[in-house]
Amino acid sequence: MYHKTLSYRVFSAFNNVFLLAIGVLCLLPMFHLLMVSLSSSAAANGGLVTFWPKGFTFEAYAKTFENKNFLTALWVAIERTVLGTAIGMFVNAIAAYALSKDTRVFRARNFYLWYFVITMLFAGGLIPSYILILKLNLIDNIMALILPGAVAAYNMILLLNFFRTVPKELEEAAFMDGAGHLRSFFSIYLPVSLPSLATVGLFTMVGHWNAYFDGLIYMKDSAKLPLASFMQTLIVQSDMTSFDAAAIANMSQRTLRASQIFIGALPILIVYPFLQRFFVKGIVIGAVKE
Amino acid sequence: MEANTSNIKLKSERRLGRSGYKQPWILHFMVLPAVVLAFIFSYVPMAGIVMAFQDYKARLGFIHSPWVGFKHFEYMFSNDYFVKIIGNTLIFASSKIVLNLIIPFAFALLLNEVRNMGLKRSIQTLVYLPHFLSWVTLSGILIDVLGQTGIVNQFLTNVFGIQPIFFLGDGTWFRLTIVFSDVWKEFGFNTIVFLAALSGISPALYEAAEVDGASRWRQTMSITIPSLLPMLIVVATLAMGNVLNANFDQVFNLYSPMIYQQGDIIDTFVYREGLLSGQFSFATAVGLFKSVISLILIVISYRIAYRFAGYRIF
Numbered sequence: 202m203y204h205k206t207l208s209y210r211v212f213s214a215f216n217n218v219f220l221l222a223i224g225v226l227c228l229l230p231m232f233h234l235l236m237v238s239l240s241s242s243a244a245a246n247g248g249l250v251t252f253w254p255k256g257f258t259f260e261a262y263a264k265t266f267e268n269k270n271f272l273t274a275l276w277v278a279i280e281r282t283v284l285g286t287a288i289g290m291f292v293n294a295i296a297a298y299a300l301s302k303d304t305r306v307f308r309a310r311n312f313y314l315w316y317f318v319i320t321m322l323f324a325g326g327l328i329p330s331y332i333l334i335l336k337l338n339l340i341d342n343i344m345a346l347i348l349p350g351a352v353a354a355y356n357m358i359l360l361l362n363f364f365r366t367v368p369k370e371l372e373e374a375a376f377m378d379g380a381g382h383l384r385s386f387f388s389i390y391l392p393v394s395l396p397s398l399a400t401v402g403l404f405t406m407v408g409h410w411n412a413y414f415d416g417l418i419y420m421k422d423s424a425k426l427p428l429a430s431f432m433q434t435l436i437v438q439s440d441m442t443s444f445d446a447a448a449i450a451n452m453s454q455r456t457l458r459a460s461q462i463f464i465g466a467l468p469i470l471i472v473y474p475f476l477q478r479f480f481v482k483g484i485v486i487g488a489v490k491e
Numbered sequence: 492m493e494a495n496t497s498n499i500k501l502k503s504e505r506r507l508g509r510s511g512y513k514q515p516w517i518l519h520f521m522v523l524p525a526v527v528l529a530f531i532f533s534y535v536p537m538a539g540i541v542m543a544f545q546d547y548k549a550r551l552g553f554i555h556s557p558w559v560g561f562k563h564f565e566y567m568f569s570n571d572y573f574v575k576i577i578g579n580t581l582i583f584a585s586s587k588i589v590l591n592l593i594i595p596f597a598f599a600l601l602l603n604e605v606r607n608m609g610l611k612r613s614i615q616t617l618v619y620l621p622h623f624l625s626w627v628t629l630s631g632i633l634i635d636v637l638g639q640t641g642i643v644n645q646f647l648t649n650v651f652g653i654q655p656i657f658f659l660g661d662g663t664w665f666r667l668t669i670v671f672s673d674v675w676k677e678f679g680f681n682t683i684v685f686l687a688a689l690s691g692i693s694p695a696l697y698e699a700a701e702v703d704g705a706s707r708w709r710q711t712m713s714i715t716i717p718s719l720l721p722m723l724i725v726v727a728t729l730a731m732g733n734v735l736n737a738n739f740d741q742v743f744n745l746y747s748p749m750i751y752q753q754g755d756i757i758d759t760f761v762y763r764e765g766l767l768s769g770q771f772s773f774a775t776a777v778g779l780f781k782s783v784i785s786l787i788l789i790v791i792s793y794r795i796a797y798r799f800a801g802y803r804i805f
Contacts, residue, residue, distance in 0.1 A: 206706075209706075209707055212604075212707075213604060213605075213606070216601055216604055216605065217605055217607070217610060219601070220598075220601055220602060220605060220614050221610065221613075221614055223598075223614075223618065224613070224614040224616075224617030224618050225617065227617055227618050227620070227621060227675060227679070228617050228620065230632050230633070230636045231620075231621075231632055233636060233642050234631075234632050234635055234636065237635070248640050248642075248645055251642065291524075292524045292525045292528060293525065295521045295522075295524070295525075296521060296522040296524070296525035296526075298521060299515075299518040299519075299521040299522045300522065302515070302518060306515060306518075307515045307518045308515070309515075309518075309519065313522050313526070316526065316529065317525065317529060319533075320529050320533040320534075322786055322789060322790075323537065323782060323786050324533065324536065324537070324782065325533070325535070325536025325537045325538070325539050325540055326536065326540070326761070326775060326778035326779065326782060327758075327761055327762060327765055327766070327774070327778055328539070328542070328761070328765045328766070328771050328774050328775045328778065329535075329536035329537070329538075329539025329540060329542065329775060330532070330536045330539075331765075331766065332539060332542075332771070333531075333532070333535055333536050333539065337531075348528060348531075348532060349532040350532075351525075351528050351532075352525045352528045352529045352532070352533070357525070381517060382515075382517045382518060382521065383517060383521070386521070407623060410625075411624075411625030411627070411628075412625075413625065413627050413740075414739075414740070414743075418766060429625060429627050432627050432628075432631065433627045433744065436627070436630070436631040436634070437627065437630050437631065437634065437744045437745075455635065458631065458635070459635065461631075462628055462631040462632060465627070465628055466624055466625075466628045469623050469624060469625075469628075473620060473623060476623060477615075477616060477619055
């Protein structure tokens with residue numbers, strides 16, 4: 202047995218330490234910034250914080266939650282995520298059900314499938330999309346953040362593959378009892394595929410929560426910016442000068458920025474264990490081909 | 492709606508059809524919302540591409556704006572700066588593609604040797620996490636950590652005694668930062684693909700090798716790597732379609748005017764020319780150029796992947 206030999210044991214010990222070190226290293230920058238956010242601003246500005254808070258305080262978080270603009274942006278982000286996920290999941294799931302039927306049942310299936318796949322391969326690009334939103338009068342309307350990305354061909358194909366694994370007998374029994382396709386979708390396919398739907402739904406949520414660019418270009422009214430866009434303007438755009446004297450003045454904001462980064466990432470960190478559990482499965486299931 | 496009792500039987504026979512299912516008009520109805528949304532938000536902008544061949548003026552619209560043929564494309568290729576950003580894009584994208592194949596591959600092989608399941612899971616949990624954070628969050632972290640007074644420069648000064656490095660302000664360092672921060676974000680996720688393939692290798696192969704007295708190194712070289720090769724080739728082929736995708740979100744959130752020469756990419760250029768300077772037609776032409784090349788590459792790569800590995804997405 203190879204794993205009893207001395208050389209393999211030595212390798213294994215080194216390997217374990219090495220991989221763990223890489224794992225820790227991956228998280229270290231975030232951990233450091235978390236500690237900064239929990240430190241007093243004097244200590245943070247003096248560069249005294251490393252991997253433990255100096256002058257432990259929640260002051261930065263308290264200040265961030267007193268900031269009205271931040272709270273507005275947080276609310277827009279929640280609104281966007283909930284609405285966007287609900288609309289997107291409904292549109293994609295119901296279409297995926299129809300497309301999961303084979304061509305004998307749904308002759309136009311392949312036509313529709315290609316119609317959606319093309320949207321995945323080719324896009325009009327930034328400027329035509331922007332002009333479209335402008336002409337549709339959707340500037341400053343939350344629908345500009347929801348509708349353009351609602352149809353996600355990739356998610357549709359994932360759901361379609363999930364639906365195909367549902368045993369046909371279930372549906373046939375329902376048809377015998379006089380149910381139609383709509384009924385079969387809502388009463389059989391949706392409940393049976395709940396874990397798969399949750400997977401795709403969770404990814405859609407993360408996508409909406411993290412999306413910042415559409416908010417940046419479509420929301421002219423700064424009160425309508427979702428959190429990710431708001432943070433982009435706050436953290437990134439204000440820091441383009443971080444290599445000169447202005448950086449020093451900027452530094453007084455350091456704990457504040459760090460706390461905002463963590464509040465923004467918190468929902469992702471909360472759902473992360475679920476994401477991690479699901480996506481390994483999701484990738485495996487989605488890869489099942491017939 | 493001729494709901495007539497006399498032809499109900501006839502109708503229901505037709506409705507059930509040969510396959511025993513009802514006629515599918517309801518299925519058309521079910522794809523309808525997606526069809527309409529995709530039409531408005533994907534196909535209409537595709538038609539908007541005509542403005543790449545016009546001098547689009549907002550007040551004239553698509554119909555009355557003057558047609559200029561390939562003027563914008565000619566200008567594009569005669570422009571030194573454009574050649575530069577194509578170069579930047581290719582450098583970023585190809586280094587990321589290569590490193591995001593090799594590193595996850597090696598990492599998966601090493602992770603596969605960890606026998607303690609708890610440890611293996613912990614390592615996975617640590618390295619996957621950055622994948623789910625947005626570039627806004629990660630840029631915020633990087634800007635702080637890599638700043639002149641950030642912890643990385645503090646460390647370098649205190650331990651090695653070197654001058655602070657302008658990671659985001661010096662062209663060469665910026666390029667390295669872009670490539671390695673992308674690896675930081677994505678290598679854990681890409682590892683999964685290879686781990687999944689690793690778990691698919693038949694244990695019988697290893698058992699046979701054991702019996703023949705093969706060392707673990709020998710097993711890796713003769714069983715594991717050859718078994719993973721087809722997967723590696725598929726992933727590498729499919730990555731080809733991304734060779735003009737240097738990742739807008741990442742560059743956009745990390746770059747600054749002082750390193751445009753080494754850091755500007757096609758997508759950020761389109762954004763600035765189009766939305767900030769209002770050169771709608773020119774920006775669309777640049778975007779179109781990128782889309783067309785990418786499309787060709789994607790189609791070729793999928794064909795190759797299908798041809799040689801039987802890979803299909805649906």
